Amino acid sequence: MTNQTALDKARAALEAVEAELAALQATKSEAARDRASFDEWRAKSAAATAEHERLIALIETLKQEAAADDALEAEAALRRRYAVKVTANAKLATRIKSDVAKANAIMLGLVRDVWESAAEDVEINAALPDDLEPLVPADFIARGRPGLERQELKRTRVWLWVNSRGGGLIGDQDVVTDHGDGRGRIGQGPYTVICTHALFDQAEYHPAESAERPEALWQMRLPRPDGPGFAFDGTRCNYPSDALAEIALRARAQEPRKRPTEVELRPVPSVAVNEEAA
Structure with a gap:
């Protein structure tokens, strides 16, 4: 159990x-x-x-x-x-x-x-x-x-309120009080804005879009399959011709190479001079 x-x-x-x-x-x-x-x-x-x-x-x-x-x-x-x-x-x-x-x-x-x-x-x-x-x-x-050109979808004519002095379009059409005969007002007293109706062409459309170029294919990075670093590093290339030089450089870098040999000397303080003579 x-x-x-x-x-x-x-x-x-x-x-x-x-x-x-x-x-x-x-x-x-x-x-x-x-x-x-x-x-x-x-x-x-x-x-x-x-x-x-x-x-x-x-x-x-x-x-x-x-x-x-x-x-x-x-x-x-x-x-x-x-x-x-x-x-x-x-x-x-x-x-x-x-x-x-x-x-x-x-x-x-x-x-x-x-x-x-x-x-x-x-x-x-x-x-x-x-x-x-x-x-x-x-x-x-x-x-x-x-890129895409502007594409018009629909066109109509509409009457809209404008400022009777400068002709500027009134942003909020609903605040205008209609007094008939194409005339209207916003507010009262000294702050009154006189408005008149004006005819506009109204177009509904898809706006133009600029062409988008992709990042150059030769500017990509490819990792090495058997070690750190890159088999190809296109970020080092400023021109297409640089890519071929980079490929050749990486190919040479992956060739077998002999490891370097170095010599290091360190003093051994515990060994006396007379011991060396012995």
Whole structure:
């Protein structure tokens, strides 16, 4: 039987003893009418009280033991989880190296193609005849957002209140009191504003939107699959041609190289000069 099972049984027994003590307390007055009955009642009460005390002590002990068991089980579960995670991390590390290397190969090849395409676009556009539109770069076609012209949706004519002196449009048309014949007022006394009706063309439209150019593809960063740093760092490139130089630089940086060897000297103060001679 586990400590938790024993604890549950002890708690159930304690509830039964507490119910027995409550029942004995209810019969105390009746048992007191006869000496023999009271002696019997007192013996039962003493036994139930002693059992109640024993069960309380037992429950405290079992609670501590059950808590210790739970702690051991939690530690064992953590160790099992740790072992599984060590294996999972090793598998994921292998996948990171493999997948990042594959992704970098694809992206670096794409950077070269984009640069070559952009260079050819510039060359062709510089020699275009007047009847041909300049080439749109492939990178912009794929990732850019072209500009949009204003698009009118609806046009109507409306009468609106304006200031009769300057002709300025009244912002809140509802505050004008209409006096007929195209005339109105705002306020009273010296602060009165005289208004007149004016005819306006009202157009509902989608506003024009400027073109949005994407950040150059050759300015991205690609992490190394097998170490810190970057396999390609486009943030160092100010021009498309710099990207090819960066690719070549990173390729040379990843070539196997011999580790440097250095010599360090430290004095040993505990060794005397005569010991060296010996």
